[in-house]
Amino acid sequence: MTNIQKKKIVFVLLSLEGGGAERVIINIIRHLDNRLYEVFLILFEAKGPYLSSIPGYVNLYDLKKTKSGLFSILKIIFSLIIIFRKIRPNTVVSFHNMANVITMISRYLSFIKCNLVIGIRHYFHEDLIKSFNVLNLFLYKNLFKYANCIIVNSAELGKHSAQFFHIKHDKIKVIYNPIDFENINNLKNEYLGTLSSDQFILAVGRLSHEKGFPYLLKAFSLIKEKIHENLVILGKGPDEEMLKKMASDLDIKERVLFLGFQSNPYKFMRNARIFVLSSLYEGFPNVLLEAMACGAPAISTNCPSGPGEIIENYNNGILVPTADEKALAVAMLNLLKDENLRKKFSLEGSKRVEDFSIEKLMSQYEHLF
Known part of the structure; x- marks a missing residue:
């Protein structure tokens, strides 16, 4: 048998x-053929549930x-240069704004020739841009185009990135972000615990500004007297x-459960009556696809970018305006009260995510590698 030179x-x-x-990278790595590829994973910090x-x-x-600051960044760049020169990779892939910048600088200073692929994973919303310091923004806008x-x-993020970064x-x-159905199917039937099946509304995401959770809490407070379901976040x-303070102020504290990060969110998705994504902006909402893959009828804001490329309004889910708790x-x-609509969204949503x-x-x- 001929020996194959691994990439x-x-x-x-x-x-x-x-x-x-992180989930996307792990999914890609797990599905690369290790007979064809030799895979290396470099982490600035080897921590996290994955x-x-x-x-x-x-x-x-x-x-x-372990520390932030210029010295720590220079140390990482030096380490990457050594590793790149040792490995001599065919392709380097980076998926994070700061990791992209550091990887690009390190690749250049290592004097190796390789294919450099970077991932832009989210929309550069005005609020996000304001959070960057001048140097970071300068590096993002002037380095990314050299990948x-x-x-x-x-597709929407592609148009935005081309314009914003002059690419x-x-x-x-x-x-699109790939969904690992085998992994989801293996995990979604795990025991849920004390929560009652089909008796809660589910939301999943980082508890930060861009996810729009205040609008979800306000929306829930507007309908709390008309429904029996609790809200699980x-x-x-x-x-x-x-x-949590907002939930208390809205007098919904007893009906909103903050359950923290869950390594297996799929068992919650499978048992939720409905799933809600309240984001102000996204890159591409994996969690929406995963919920639909688990059969959860979905509602999402039509935020930039992604939901509008997943949901066909009132065919496989519902799209609502961003930052609009009344809508x-x-x-x-409407979805909680309409069992037939929930069944339709569950069926059509499951079909949609097969793509x-x-x-x-x-x-x-693999074509890029």
């Missing part, structure tokens, strides 16, 4: 904390970042205490 692929991430980009999901054949590098390829996870359209590749983040409340109440199976999308990733 060397290096993935660079900040960590494996519980975000959408560490246990790394296949045994992956070469893991932990850069042990060989930029992967975006929605040529032929460098941008739209590849999965996730952690900087706004947790503010949201969200009406949609939630995002990892088996269908892996060939697009």
Whole structure:
């Protein structure tokens, strides 16, 4: 049998904390043929719930970042240069704004020739831009265009990125986030615990501004007297205490359950009466696809970017305007009261997400490698 020269692929991430980009990378790694690819994963910090999901054949590098600041960044760049020169990869893939910048600088200073693929995973909303310091924004807008390829996870985000970063359209590749149905099906039937099946509204996401949870809490407060379902929120983040106080102020504290990050959200999705995404902006909402894959009837804001490319309004879900608690409340109440509509959304939603199976999308990733 002829020996096949494996292609060397290096993935660079900040960590494996519980975000959408991290799940995407792990899904890609797990579905790459290790007979054809030698896979390396470099983490600035080897932490996060997805560490246990790394296949045994992956070469893991932990850069042990413990501090912030210029010295820490320079140390990471130096470490990456050494690793790149040692591995001599065919392709380097990075999926995070700051990781993209550091990876690009390190690749350049290592004097190696390789294909550099970066991922832009979210819409650069005005509020997000304001959070960047001047140097970071300068680096993002002036370095990203030098990558060989930029992967975006929605067509709308591709148009936005081309304009915002002054990137040529032929460098941008739209590849939707892949869904690992096998993994979801293996986990969704786990025991739910003390929660009653089909008796709660579910929301999942980082507890931060862009997810729009205040509008969800306000919407729930508007219909609380008309429904018996409670609201379950999965996730952690900087706004947790503010949201809990808001629930108390709205007199819904006893009916809103903040259950933190869950390594298996699918058992909640399978048992939820409805699923709600209240985001102000997204890159591409994995969690919406995953909920629909579990059969949860879905409502989402029509935020930039992604939901409008997943949901066909009132065919496989409901789209509502962003930052509009009244419209969200009406949609939630209507769906909770209409069993036939829930059954329709559950069936049609499950069909829609088949287009995002990892088996269908892996060939697009492999073409870049």
